[in-house]
Amino acid sequence: MATDDDLAAEDPLGVDVQRSNGASVIRLAGEIDMLTTPALRAKVNEELQGKPTVLVLDMLSVEFLGSSGLALLVEALDESRNRDVALRLVANSRPVSRPLQATGLTDLFALYPSVEAALAG
Amino acid sequence: MATDDDLAAEDPLGVDVQRSNGASVIRLAGEIDMLTTPALRAKVNEELQGKPTVLVLDMLSVEFLGSSGLALLVEALDESRNRDVALRLVANSRPVSRPLQATGLTDLFALYPSVEAALAG
């Protein structure tokens, strides 16, 4: 938001991508909400287009997950199926697990407690 | 505050006293502010009146320390000197160390990292 310059001085969502051996790992840190979802969507789509074998979303450092973020996860799941990419989420704390559970989405996703476990499959 | 019953449903400051071998340990948990300082003052004065050799204030679980709490600590220090009680604070985290430091009070107090260290002196 350009109007409140200092408020949004720090990007509230960190997105870091690492690729190796046909796997992409997107490490997220911060808050996934209406404000930060669009940039994340672009990044996830970019990785899906590269057709990795596995796409891991490391959400261990996510502090908030709103419905726009949940919608993005659902979209990414469908798109990963279309492209034969295995989408795997890494999440073990309340800010991610509670929204998935409360909205009944937990069972849709392949959830892992660590990036290593997700890469091992 | 009787008017906003549910807001203050939980006492925002836990105070727990243990006495043994002439030492009193007051364990505090929560917020020390305008609202909670009066009850804490009564408890501290009660312990000082018992003239223990050592009075330890365990502040490891204190989450906020306002000026009313700082003023109480300063009072308790004077009173402990009058009564020949060794007052020792246990504190190692920002919610306590920063207020003491920012107000220049750190040097007045005997600070310890743990209750064991405070009891050992």
Added chain:
Amino acid sequence: MQTPEPQQRDRSSTATDPGAGSGGLAETPTPVEVRVHADPALIPSVRAVAADLAARADFDLDAVSDLRMAVDEACSALVPLAREGGQLRCGFAMADGRIDVICRVPVTGDAALRQDTFGWRVLTTLTDDAQVLDADPEWLGIHLRKQRLNP
């Protein structure tokens, strides 16, 4: 305990009846109110207030998370409908083991809140009650209620 009373009689509860105030939805008195520029960048601060109040009212951690998320949904739905330069106002009333939240923004005549979205479904899933407040032509709001599970 899970059965909200149909009528509310104590001071803080009547304040949550948005039809009661003479000032309309804009001036709905509650014990706690946050007013921010209707800017998505300020929604995180509003949802943080909701979480803080729920934690202080002794809601369990899942319920704190649910209320944070529900308030985020309500604000995210309303802010894009706000009039240029308008305020997002969220009032909170804590009573009888529940929290009532009334979020609203000033709108122009044709603003409407979609209830056929994923966001609205999430909001209704996370709360015990969610109502659109559209009786005031100048303001559009959402009233949420969340019960505490533990007594």
Added chain:
Amino acid sequence: MQTPEPQQRDRSSTATDPGAGSGGLAETPTPVEVRVHADPALIPSVRAVAADLAARADFDLDAVSDLRMAVDEACSALVPLAREGGQLRCGFAMADGRIDVICRVPVTGDAALRQDTFGWRVLTTLTDDAQVLDADPEWLGIHLRKQRLNP
């Protein structure tokens, strides 16, 4: 960076000039405002908002702690002076690496804020600037300013 400009020209900063608003101190527009019943039990929620805004404005942890404490002091000094049933209002403006806070309560004519207390000394120690706002006969306020140390 540590030299506050004598005059403020952008939108959010002029909002921090309490003399500017036509509504007096009661209606001092800021990007974020919290209004609560003037009740000591609600001060923790107000200081939590101050800490949240400072953290989001990238203040270091000591500065977040200092602002939380300074706002607690301001509120604790004002709430006992508030008229029966009155509101404590705290406005926050974030700009140029600093946060301005204006806290105020409605008062009767003879209310005065003591500046010879330990609490006031703490408040001035923790902030870069602290002013009593007593130009409005109906409201009494405190204006605090805290600079971010890191650029």
